Amino acid sequence: MRTMSGKSLFKSGSLEAALWAQIDPAAMPRHIAIIMDGNGRWARQRGQPRVAGHRAGVKAAREVVESCARICLPVLTLFAFSLDNWKRPPQEVDFLMKLLRQYVRRDLDYMRRNNVRLRVIGRWQELPAAVRADVARAVEETAANTGLQVVVALNYSARAELVDAVAALLREARHNGLSHVDEAELAAHLYAADLPDPDLLIRTSGEMRLSNFLLWQLAYSEIWVTETLWPDFSTAHLLQAILDFQQRERRYGGLSPAAERARRSPGVTATGGGRARSPRGALLPR
Numbered sequence: 387m388r389t390m391s392g393k394s395l396f397k398s399g400s401l402e403a404a405l406w407a408q409i410d411p412a413a414m415p416r417h418i419a420i421i422m423d424g425n426g427r428w429a430r431q432r433g434q435p436r437v438a439g440h441r442a443g444v445k446a447a448r449e450v451v452e453s454c455a456r457i458c459l460p461v462l463t464l465f466a467f468s469l470d471n472w473k474r475p476p477q478e479v480d481f482l483m484k485l486l487r488q489y490v491r492r493d494l495d496y497m498r499r500n501n502v503r504l505r506v507i508g509r510w511q512e513l514p515a516a517v518r519a520d521v522a523r524a525v526e527e528t529a530a531n532t533g534l535q536v537v538v539a540l541n542y543s544a545r546a547e548l549v550d551a552v553a554a555l556l557r558e559a560r561h562n563g564l565s566h567v568d569e570a571e572l573a574a575h576l577y578a579a580d581l582p583d584p585d586l587l588i589r590t591s592g593e594m595r596l597s598n599f600l601l602w603q604l605a606y607s608e609i610w611v612t613e614t615l616w617p618d619f620s621t622a623h624l625l626q627a628i629l630d631f632q633q634r635e636r637r638y639g640g641l642s643p644a645a646e647r648a649r650r651s652p653g654v655t656a657t658g659g660g661r662a663r664s665p666r667g668a669l670l671p672r
């Protein structure tokens with residue numbers, strides 16, 4: 387296993403080590419976003435209340451954060467609570483708020499020690515005061531950290547984010563004479579405008595939906611869906627998703643490099659994609 391120090395990142399002989407050995411460190415995603423779905427179904431399968439699924443979901447989130455820090459991923463965004471989640475029974479919402487408070491309190495020490503910066507996107511200022519206070523403390527106390535940025539989407543809705551961006555633009559038009567809007571101007575008014583767009587979106591539990599998550603930022607992201615329910619999601623799934631991501635050819639609406647070469651030299655037949663397809667295969671059932 388390769389690290390700068392030559393030390394192993396994952397236990398020798400483990401599935402994680404085998405997956406990591408196949409990952410190209412020069413083609414790592416800069417930003418991974420995750421829709422953590424399936425906590426309720428995980429609990430139901432075990433005859434447990436939904437909240438048990440959420441508790442197990444926090445453990446899975448913790449493992450993924452730690453693994454992302456270990457592999458030096460720059461940005462991880464987790465969809466923790468959507469504006470639409472208020473439609474759930476009040477007891478479940480209260481429990482989710484309690485779990486979030488516990489997470490930011492208990493894991494603050496880990497974040498400090500591991501140079502992790504916590505950020506929040508969404509209308510989180512509208513959350514109960516105690517939640518706001520705990521979240522704000524963790525955000526402030528990790529603000530100077532320069533390693534992994536963990537962005538928690540809290541009370542988040544992508545449509546609300548776009549509405550908030552347009553409202554901010556209108557204010558600037560009124561007060562500062564802004565008279566022209568282009569993509570860069572709108573993107574500059576999103577909640578975390580300095581971050582790169584996600585390269586990879588992971589969704590668990592097999593659902594094929596974006597669920598009002600980062601609609602602007604996901605325009606060109608690669609999507610990886612697993613049937614695995616969120617509480618069962620592990621480091622091995624994360625590494626498999628990165629490995630599969632590295633097999634994708636991202637064209638951003640243009641041509642593949644092979645097709646582009648063929649266009650420039652019409653006598654040459656286009657074969658294959660831009661990146662050589664290696665025999666690297668899936669090691670995990672998906």
Ligand code: FPP
Pocket residue numbers: 422423424425426427428440441443444447464465466467471482485486489538
């Ligand atoms: C979806 O499962 C999950 C959520 C509503 C988000 C809750 C996420 C966690 C508790 C993970 C913790 C995250 C952090 C950052 C601490 P669901 O209830 O929709 O599952 P279902 O579709 O099977 O009912």
